[in-house]
Amino acid sequence: EKVWVIEDNGNKDNIYEVNTAGDQLREFEVKNAKNNDWEDLTKDKAGNLYIGDFGNNENERKDFVIYKIPSPLVEKGDKIEAEEIRFSYPEQKKFPPKPADRKYDTEAFFYLDSLLYIITKDRSNPFSGEALIYTVPAIKGDYSARLVGSFSTCKDYTICQITSAAISPDGKTIVLLGYGSLWIVRDFNLPDFSKGKVEFIDLGVRTQLEAICFKDNNTVYLSDEENHVTGRNLYSYTLPPIQKVESKGY
Structure with missing residues (x-):
C-alpha cells in the first residue's frame, strides 16, 4: 500500500509518496505553490490531488488557497504544476x-461531486x-466559501478540534479526526452532513x-505529526460496522 503525504508550514513545497512501512518512494516539487501552512490532502475520482493551504492558528489569514495538481501517478519528472483555488470565509x-468567534482555522477537507467540503478547526x-x-x-478560481452547516464535537478542546477529514470511496461514510478522537458520520444528506448519524470513537491515543x-x-489510515517525544507514525484502523436494527415482525 502507498499513500501521499505533505509537510506542515515552513517546509518544502513538495508531496511525497511513501509506503506503509514509512519508506519514501517518490518526491515531487509542486510548482506555482508555496507552503504557507499546508494542512490536508484529498483527491477526486480522476486522481487529481488537492492540497489545503489553509492553516490559520491566529485567525488572521485572508489568503486561503487549495492547490489542485494532476495525478502524480502519471507524471514522469520530479515537478508538477498546480492550479489555485482561492477562497475566503465571508462570515x-x-x-x-x-x-x-475564532472559528476560522482550518485543517480538514474532502472532495465529493465537484465540490470541496471544508471543515474548520475551532479555536x-x-x-x-x-x-x-x-x-x-473544485476548479480554479477565486470564491467566497458557502457556509452549509456546522458540526458539534464536544467542549474539551484537547480532543475535540477537527484536524482532518475524509470520505469513503463509496461516498457513504465521512470521518472527522481529532487529537485522539474520531467521528464517523453515516446516513447523511448533503451539503450539511452534520444531520446524519454520528458515532464518536475515543481512539485511546493522545498524540498529535x-x-x-x-x-x-x-x-482508514491515520498519521500523527512528529514532535520531540513521539509521532511520525502511520496507523490502520477498522471502522465499527453499522448497527442493524432487527425487525420485530409486527
Whole structure:
C-alpha cells in the first residue's frame, strides 16, 4: 500500500509518496505553490490531488488557497504544476475576531461531486466545539466559501478540534479526526452532513493526529505529526460496522 503525504508550514513545497512501512518512494516539487501552512490532502475520482493551504492558528489569514495538481501517478519528472483555488470565509469580518468567534482555522477537507467540503478547526475561547462546514467548487478560481452547516464535537478542546477529514470511496461514510478522537458520520444528506448519524470513537491515543484517509470503505489510515517525544507514525484502523436494527415482525 502507498499513500501521499505533505509537510506542515515552513517546509518544502513538495508531496511525497511513501509506503506503509514509512519508506519514501517518490518526491515531487509542486510548482506555482508555496507552503504557507499546508494542512490536508484529498483527491477526486480522476486522481487529481488537492492540497489545503489553509492553516490559520491566529485567525488572521485572508489568503486561503487549495492547490489542485494532476495525478502524480502519471507524471514522469520530479515537478508538477498546480492550479489555485482561492477562497475566503465571508462570515469573518475581523482578522482576528474576538476570542469567542475564532472559528476560522482550518485543517480538514474532502472532495465529493465537484465540490470541496471544508471543515474548520475551532479555536474559540471559551471553547464551543463548533466546526463550520463550507463548500467551494473544485476548479480554479477565486470564491467566497458557502457556509452549509456546522458540526458539534464536544467542549474539551484537547480532543475535540477537527484536524482532518475524509470520505469513503463509496461516498457513504465521512470521518472527522481529532487529537485522539474520531467521528464517523453515516446516513447523511448533503451539503450539511452534520444531520446524519454520528458515532464518536475515543481512539485511546493522545498524540498529535493530523491526517486521515480511507484504505477501503471500512478501513482508514491515520498519521500523527512528529514532535520531540513521539509521532511520525502511520496507523490502520477498522471502522465499527453499522448497527442493524432487527425487525420485530409486527
